[in-house]
Amino acid sequence: xxxxxxIQGVHKHFGGxxxxxxxxxxxxxxxxxxxxxxxxxxxxxxxxxxxxxxxPSGGRVIFKGERIDGLKPHxxxxxxxxxxxxxxxxxxxxxxxxxxxAGCHRHTKVSLVGALLNTKSYRxxxxxxxAKSVEILNSMGMEEWQEALAQNxxxxxxxxxxxxxALATNPEVLLLDEPATGLTxxxxxxxxxxxxTIRERGISLIIVEHNMQVITGISDRIVVMNxxxxxxxxxxQEIVNNEAVxxxxxxxx
Amino acid sequence: xxxxxxxxxxxIIRFAILVIIIAVLPAITKDPYYLHILIxxxxxxxxxxxxxxxxxxGQFSLGQAGFYAIGAYTSALLMKGLNFSFWxxxxxxxxxxxxxxxxxxxxxxxxxxxxxxxxxxxxxxxxRFTIISWPTLLGxxxxxxxxxxxxxxxxxxxxxxDFLTSRVPFYYLMVTILVIAALVFWRxxxxxIGRIFRCISRDEDLSESLGINIMKYRILAFTLACFFTGxxxxxxASYFGILHPDLFTVWESILIxxxxxxxxxxxxxxxxxxxxxxxxxxxELLRATKHVEPVIYGGALIVILFTLPKGLMDLGPxxxxxxxxxxxxxxxxxxx
Numbered sequence: 001x002x003x004x005x006x007i008q009g010v011h012k013h014f015g016g017x018x019x020x021x022x023x024x025x026x027x028x029x030x031x032x033x034x035x036x037x038x039x040x041x042x043x044x045x046x047x048x049x050x051x052x053x054x055x056p057s058g059g060r061v062i063f064k065g066e067r068i069d070g071l072k073p074h075x076x077x078x079x080x081x082x083x084x085x086x087x088x089x090x091x092x093x094x095x096x097x098x099x100x101x102a103g104c105h106r107h108t109k110v111s112l113v114g115a116l117l118n119t120k121s122y123r124x125x126x127x128x129x130x131a132k133s134v135e136i137l138n139s140m141g142m143e144e145w146q147e148a149l150a151q152n153x154x155x156x157x158x159x160x161x162x163x164x165x166a167l168a169t170n171p172e173v174l175l176l177d178e179p180a181t182g183l184t185x186x187x188x189x190x191x192x193x194x195x196x197t198i199r200e201r202g203i204s205l206i207i208v209e210h211n212m213q214v215i216t217g218i219s220d221r222i223v224v225m226n227x228x229x230x231x232x233x234x235x236x237q238e239i240v241n242n243e244a245v246x247x248x249x250x251x252x253x
Numbered sequence: 254x255x256x257x258x259x260x261x262x263x264x265i266i267r268f269a270i271l272v273i274i275i276a277v278l279p280a281i282t283k284d285p286y287y288l289h290i291l292i293x294x295x296x297x298x299x300x301x302x303x304x305x306x307x308x309x310x311g312q313f314s315l316g317q318a319g320f321y322a323i324g325a326y327t328s329a330l331l332m333k334g335l336n337f338s339f340w341x342x343x344x345x346x347x348x349x350x351x352x353x354x355x356x357x358x359x360x361x362x363x364x365x366x367x368x369x370x371x372x373x374x375x376x377x378x379x380x381r382f383t384i385i386s387w388p389t390l391l392g393x394x395x396x397x398x399x400x401x402x403x404x405x406x407x408x409x410x411x412x413x414x415d416f417l418t419s420r421v422p423f424y425y426l427m428v429t430i431l432v433i434a435a436l437v438f439w440r441x442x443x444x445x446i447g448r449i450f451r452c453i454s455r456d457e458d459l460s461e462s463l464g465i466n467i468m469k470y471r472i473l474a475f476t477l478a479c480f481f482t483g484x485x486x487x488x489x490a491s492y493f494g495i496l497h498p499d500l501f502t503v504w505e506s507i508l509i510x511x512x513x514x515x516x517x518x519x520x521x522x523x524x525x526x527x528x529x530x531x532x533x534x535x536x537e538l539l540r541a542t543k544h545v546e547p548v549i550y551g552g553a554l555i556v557i558l559f560t561l562p563k564g565l566m567d568l569g570p571x572x573x574x575x576x577x578x579x580x581x582x583x584x585x586x587x588x589x
Contacts, residue, residue: 051462077464089459091452102452103463108445112473115444116437126445169464 001028003062004173004204005050005081010059010069012042012049012228019045020228023059027173032195032205034219034236036212038248041225043208044086047175051083052076063173078106082171084162086178086208090150096161097146100133103168136164140194156187160194167198174198176207180214192218216240224248275428279421288420292492294526294533295427299485301513301525302438303478308518309442310467310474311454312362315506316373319380320479322501324350324486326384326391329400329496339403343487350483351476358475362468374503384498396497400490416491423492430488434481435522441477442521450474508532515557517564527565 003026012020020042027033035043048054050061052073061069068076091099108129114122137146140160145153150161159179166174179195180188188211195218199205209215215222216236224232224239226248232239239245279288300317307314328346331337337345361372384391391397403426406414416422441447452460453467460467490496516528535553539546561567 053458053461073458073461074464074466077462083462085459085462089456089462091455091459094451094455098448102448105445105449106464110446112441112446115446116440118440122444129445165459165463 001030003027004029004064005206006060006062007046007050008060008062010046010049010061011057012045012054013057018228020049020056023225023228023230025223025230025233027204027206029204030199030202031220032199032207032218034215034222035206035208035225036210036215036222036239037225037231040227042228043225044177045228046225047083047177047206047208050076050175051081077169077171080170080172081175082166082169082173083175084159084166084177084179086181088155088158088162090158090161090165092151094150095147096137096142096150096153096157096164097130097133099150099161100136100164100168101129103165104129104132106169133164133168136167139197140164140167141190155182156184159183159191163194163198167203171203174203174205176205176209178208178210180209180211188214212240279424283421285420288424290533290537291530292420292423292427294530295431296485296489297509297512297529297533298431298526299434300482300509301516301529302434302522303482304509305513305518305521305525306438306441306450306474306478308513309447309450309454309521310471311365311457312471312475313366313370314373314475314478315370315503315510316375316377317479317482317509318501318503318505319373319377320350320354320482321486321489321505322377322380322384322498323353324483325490325496325501326397326486327483328487328490329397330390332401332491333397333399339401339487339491342491343484346487347480347484350486351480354479355472355476358472358479359468362471362475374506377501377503377506381498381501384501392496394498396495398495400494400496402491402494427488430484431526434484435526437477437481439522446470446473447521511554515554515565517566519563520566523566524564531565 005027007023007025010020010023011018023042023046035046037043045054049056049069052068052071052075056069059069060067063076063079063081066079068079068081071079091102094102108125109121111119111122113119114125134146137143140163142157142160142164145157145161148157150158153161159182163174163176163179176195180191183191192214195205195207207215207219216239219236221234222232222236222239223230224242224245231244231248232242234242278291282288300321304314304317324346327349328339328342331342331345332339357376361369361376364372385393387393388395402416403422405416406422414422416426442450449460449465449470452463452465453470457467512528512532513525514528515532516524516526518524520527535550536546539549542549557565561571
C-alpha cells in the first residue's frame, strides 16, 4: 500500500522543550493507524504539525508525495487533510446542520455575484450542500439532532458533529483526536463501527485514543509515542505484547 | 404553528407599508429640516451596515470615519478640481475608497481584536491629519467649500430633477443608494458567504481546519463595507457642500458603532437602520438642551441597552411576547 502521509525526521521544539524528536512513520492509503502514548507524548502536537497549526522545527511532512510542512492550516485542509479536536471544537450558536453546511464550503464556488443575485446555479449548489450535509449527519447517527444548537448537544453528539464537519470537507485523510473519550460503552462500539464505515469510503485515518479496547479493535497498525519519540510500531497484537510499550504505560517492574 | 407575524401575506403587507411610507414621506412633510434628519439617518445607516459586516468577520473597526472622509474628499476633489460630474464622481469615490481599504486591509486584517481596532483608529486619524496638513489640496482646517450639487437629471424630456432648489431629490437619491446598499449587505449576510463570515467570527481555528481562508473573507467584507462607506461620503460632500476635518473624527466612528449596536447586532440591515434613525432623531430633539445633551443622550443609551440588550429590533418580539403572555394568563381557567 502506498503511503499517503509520510513523517520524515520531524522535530518540534517549544523553547527548550522537545515535544517531538526525530519522528519517522507513514500512514498508508486506506489504513487505520492508531497513535497511542501516555499524556504529553506529543500526539496532539503531531496532529498540529501535520495540519499546519505548528511549523515543524525540523524534518518534513509529505502528503501524497508533496511537501506540506510550512503551509497554512487552511491550505492543508484544502488539500484533503481534516481533523477533529481533543477538546471538541464547535461553532457557538450554530445548529448542527448549519455547522456541517459550513464545512462543505470547499466544494462550492465563492461567487459574490451568485450570492447577490441568488442565481439558479447558486441555489442549486446550496441544495446540494444541504443534501450532502444531511447525508453526513445521518451517517453519523445525528438524524434527530440536525436543528439542535451545537452547544446544547450531548457529549457524544458533540464529538459526532466534530467528525461530521471534518467529513464535510471531503478529506482523503482524517485525523481523529480521542474520538471515544467520555463516551459510554455502547457509544464507543458505535464509534468504532462508524470509523470503519469512514474507511470504507476511501478515507485513511490516524486515530489518537487512550482506550485500548477501541484502538486495538479498529487499527490496522499502531504507532506508540513517548516523550516525543516513536518507541514502537506494529500490529495491535505486536504492540500489546511489546515490552517498551508496557514499560512506558506501566513503568519498570 | 407559525404565528401570524411570520406568514407571508403579513410580511408582504408590512413591507409594502414601509415602501409606501418611505416613498411619500417628502409629500407629507416638505419641511427640509425633517428631510435632513432622514437623509443623515440614511447616510449613517449605510456606514453602520458596513461596520456590522466587518463585525461579522470578527473584526472591530474604529476607522470607518477615515473611509467616509476618503469618499467625501475624493468626490470633492474630482468635482472641484477635475470638473467631474457628481454622477461620475460617486462611483469613482466608492472605488477609490475600496482600493485603499483593500490595500490597508491586506496588511492589517491579519491582526486581531484590540490591536486591529487601534490600527483602524490610527488610520482614521492619519487621514484626518493628512487633510489638515495639506491646505492647498485638501483645504486643511478651513475645509473645502462650494462642492457642487449633482447636475440635474432629465427624464423623458419634460421631467427635470433639480438638486439645487430642494432637498427632496437628495432624499430620493439617498433612499435609492440605501436600498442598493441594504440589498447587497442583506444578500451577502444570508448567503453562503455570510455563513463563512460567521464561522470566522465564532471560531478561527476551527474555520481554518475546515479549509476556510480567513484573510480572503476578511478582506472581502472589509473592502465591500468601505466601498459603500466611500459612496455615502461622496453623497455627503455634495449634499453638504462643505467638508471639514472635524466632521471625520473618531467620534464619528464610534457613533456608527453605537447606532449599529443600539439597533441590534444580529440584524445586518434593520439594526443599523433603526439605530441610525433613532439616534439621529434623539440627537436633533436634544439639540435644544445644549449642555445637558450628552447626559441625556448617554443616559438614554444606557437605559435602552439595559432594557433591550439585543437592541431596539428586539422591541417588537419582546412586546409580542408580553402580549402573548397576558392573553394566555387571562384566557386560562383560574386554579381552583
